[in-house]
Amino acid sequence: MSIDAEMKAALITFTIESLELLQDMEDSLLSLEDGADPTERINSIFRAAHTIKGSSGLFGLDHIVKFTHVVESVLDAVREGKIDVSSDLVAVLLPCCDHIALLIRAVVDGDVEENPDMTTAGDALLAELRPFLEGNPSSPVATVAPTPDRVEASGGGEVETGNWHISLRFGEDSLRNGMDPLSFIRYLTTLGVIVNLTTITNRIPAVAEMDPETNYLGFEIDVKSDAGKEALENVFEFVRADSIIHILPLESAIADYIELIRSLPEDDAYLGELLVKSGVLTKRELEDGLSKQKSDSEASQPAQPIGEILVEQQVVQQPLVTAALEKQKQIKDNKARESQSIRVDAERLDKLIDLIGELVISSAGVNLRALQTTQTALLEATGEMMRLVEEVRDSALQLRMVPIGTTFSRFQRVVRDVSKELGKDINLVITGGDTEVDKSVVEKIGDPLMHLVRNAMDHGIEPAEVRLQNGKPSQGTLRLNAYHESGTIAIEVSDDGGGLNRERILAKAVEKGMVAADAKLTDQEVYALIFEPGFSTAAHISNLSGRGVGMDVVKRNVTDLRGSIEVDSTLGVGTTMRIRLPLTLAIIDGFLVGVGKSSFVIPLDRVVECVELTNDNGNNDYMDLRGEVLPFIRLRNLFCINDQPPRRANVVVVDVAGAKTGLVVDRLLGESQTVIKPLGKLFAHAQGLGGSTILGSGEVALILDVPVLVSSFEHKMQRHALSISA
Amino acid sequence: MQTLTIEDELTIFTAAEQKNNLLSFLNSGDDLEINLSQVTEMDTAGLQLLVLAKREAARTGKTLRFVMHSKAVLDILELANLTTAFGDQVVISHSEG
Structure with missing residues (x-):
């Protein structure tokens, strides 16, 4: 693959990961106000923003870095408890999430440069964020804003140190790949004088586990050299891909060293000691630095600091293609471990299902031929094969099954936004989110559900005053529920609103000439009328629904999926719309x-x-x-x-x-x-x-x-x- | 006192063999000495083995000394700045200064 193609592939991965992170961020933001301890969620939101910023930096997407940095600073202040979680804050952060998503989508469309329209929109959002930041100094991990505190010479007087501090953790396979770490250090001596070197041996495992061909060593080196950073970096060019390499000028800000300590796999205190010993930091500076960031305990865990390393490397190293690719891979590996699942191209899955369909058909053919013979052994064999093929088919179809919860959780945001727009207080309760249904069904059910939800909020749930008059709590409740029912999935959208008014629907239907004035209809038949084209009883037309189109479209969409829809309603108590769909379309x-x-x-x-x-x-x-x-x-x-x-x-x-x-x-x-x-x-x-x-x-x-x-x-x-x- | 003279190079090519060699020697007694005079070549893999041997000896309460370091060994120990950490007597050859 050429560098360009590799970059492109990495960029695609970056956008996919980032959009997923943004979705997580949005979910976490929405759940922040539910009263439970938000620490973990704030941390995950912060990490998401942090990782997006870091990765964007690697790809030189400076406009995304710029915007995300401010968001991250706010989140950092929240994390440290300097800003309280409030609905105002969430209300500002949500559009920021959207904006980042917009920026990233623009990258997907090949627009890697800054777009003035979007920048204006972004600046408006940042202006809303600014009040939260005021009085809060920029966070210590902020890597874009320059940190002013410089390392002063330790002790008294001049200490002879090198110009650069190099941290090396060679990859495990270095030796096997014919790269001897010590030979790199020997080569380094041709570029400058090694002032101080410490071999890190504590990664060598116990005797039994120690593989003599695996490299376990790392080095902390101070080197005095006139060579530039680039030249020093080039020394390690061949091992850069799977080693951790940090090159810092000794005059770096303390924060950089603290970041370095955090990002390396060894114990913080141990590394701190090393740096103090080599004269890079004084003890006090180290302690100050470490305690300044003691809030982020997660950074010392080896599994987590991917995002941090990213950002950190962005400061200390030029964005290099290989490093970028490597980091992307690490993030991906990390994610895969987290969710214990593999991402599979939907097309490949479809191909598999298709082939299994063929297999079912041809095995039925074999079975048919076998039946025509009277050989018992053959019949037994084909019988067993049929059983297995059916199992294969079932588990293949299972592969396409996804929980409907992801579709449901999108509605958190919808309910939040729409209830604000309508001036109603509505709470969304989701149950049965882990009910599984075919992916293609999930994709197509989104729109009809959206319509039902909006409809329920607009027409179903009454304004607060009316609710109070009727002796209901002022907060309306909307429920989304899903469950399996004899080979179909049932999805319910229920509200505790006014319910359908049978007489009004009937009167309207008569007026429109849909039913005869003297017709005797069951409740079900009357309710089914609302799905007829051109039928709406809404007293006033709102922005959302009531234009007389919609319910018939919902019905048609559901029918297209070979499903059905029914309505349960009690006047004054509420309405439940129940969609039944087949589990698979194949x-x-x-x-x-x-x-x-x-x-x-x-x-x-x-x-x-x-x-x-x-x-x-x-x-x-x-x-x-x-x-x-x-x-x-x-x-x-x-x-x-x-x-x-x-x-x-x-x-x-x-x-x-x-x-x-x-x-x-x-x-x-x-x-x-x-x-x-x-x-x-x-x-x-x-x-x-x-x-x-x-x-x-x-x-x-x-x-x-x-x-x-x-x-x-x-x-x-x-x-x-x-x-x-x- | 037991003495083992390592008569081959200490590199990635011999590492697996030398590991077994060293470990079985570690089990042969409590006061041990390894003669490194015949080690003609050494790399990181060899260095790791020496570190491992030292650590294992300390863990099991045995005495392990490296003696008669060859020039190849000394070079590596100096480069890795581990000579003092190992705490063995070394003879610094004059030609190196």
Whole structure:
């Protein structure tokens, strides 16, 4: 890979990591006010900001560094208890998070330079932050602001020290890779005089664990040299990738040395001693420095200081491509360890699922052939194989399952913002966040849920005065809940608001001519009316909802996912919207039917019943179903299948939006689990087909898209009728 | 008193072998001496082994001395500034000054 490509890859990793960190930051910020001890969360917010700043610096994204630095300073003051956590603070920090995300997204789009519009927006945000910072000096770890305190000569009089302090921790594999650490030090002597050198041996493990070919040594060196930092750095060029190397001018600010001590894996006190011994620091300076930062205990843990090292290295070293890449990798490793999971490209996963779909199909074929033989041993073997294949399929589908909690937690922010906008006090309660559902379902359910949530907040929950009048607490509660229910996931959005007004809905529906004035409807049927296009009972139109579009879109989205939506409501107590969705979109329960030599799959959830077609004269397109007229579609005619019809045909009764339609077929072949395969582009215009699947016998069967099939057939009939009457 | 003369180089190439060698010698008695006069070459891996041997001896309460350091060994010990830490008598050759 060329340097450019490597940089690009590292940059992509950086943006992904940063956006994740920002999401964590937002989640933590939102939970800050819940009253529990916030220390841990403040620390994690601070670390997120710190890491983003550090990484941005490595990529030379100075505008991000500049903005994030101020945010970080505020967070640092919060961490030290100088600023109290308040909702005002959170309200200012949240938009800052958004702004950083914007800046990083701009980088994703290839815009690594500063954008004046964004800078203006950023400056406005910083101006809001400034009041919090006033009276708080810049934090000691702030690496952009210059720290004024310089190291003075220790003791009295001049102490002969070198110009540079070098900290070396060679990588474990240095020896194996043919890099002898001591030879680097020997080379260093050609550039200058080593004034002081300490070999750090305490990383050598106990005898039994000690691998004689692994390097355990580190060195602290003071060197007097006229060579520049760059030249010294170049000495270690070949081991830079997996070693920790710090080169500091001896005149560095104390803070730099403290950072150095913190970032190295050894015990702080021990390293401090070393530096004192070599005359770099005096004891008092060391103690002051260490106590100044004693609040951040996490920095002394070897697993954590990645972010710190990043920032620290940014000060002491030029941003180097290899170092940047290495750091990115470390961050990534760290993250992977933290969450104990691997990131997999969704495309690869889809490919796997696809292949397993094929495997299911072909093993069904094998099984079918085996059944035709009468060899018991073969049958046993294929039976076992079928069982395993099914398990593989189930666990592969499981891979795509993600908890719905991440989708839910987005709504924390939404509820916060919208309730502010509406001037209502609304609390969001999330339960069942770890309920798992297919990734593609999660992606598509976001928008409908958003609409339901906004709707519930706008129309469901009453203003505080009304609530108090009705004897409810002034704070409204919105609940998001999810649970599994017989092969589907149910997602509930409930509010403790006024509930649906049955009479008003009915009156409106009558007024719009949707139902007859004297119609007798159940509660469920009345509530279902709100999902009809163009229906809204909102007394006034708000910014959020009530424009009469929306609920029908929600319903359509849910139906597209082969789900259903229902409403429970009690006037004055609250409303619950319940969405039921299939757990996966890749496999459906199908009902297999045969026409001539062809097979078709009808989604099972559409099928109401099957009846025999009696007294058929071959020309009708309706029949008598227990006294009702049942229109039907002859699949034989529709798909132009011209062979001899059987003596008896069957009718599969399907349900489309409450209306029944029949599909006339030759044979009923029963239920089957069907792996959906999309049809090629060539068939894109073919209406009424939802996809295809391959049967165990190797034959292709078309999956019928029943609603489209029925409505296009209706259109055709209407045109036909018109042409006759014309 | 037991004496071991290391007759090979102390480098990454021999490290695994020398580790076993040194450890089994450590178990052979309580008052030990290692003659380094035949060590023609030494690197960081060898240095680590000497440090390990010293530490292990101290841990188990044994006496371990390095004697007759060859020039290669002395060079390394000086470079790593460990001569004093090891506390063994060394003969500084005059040619080096």
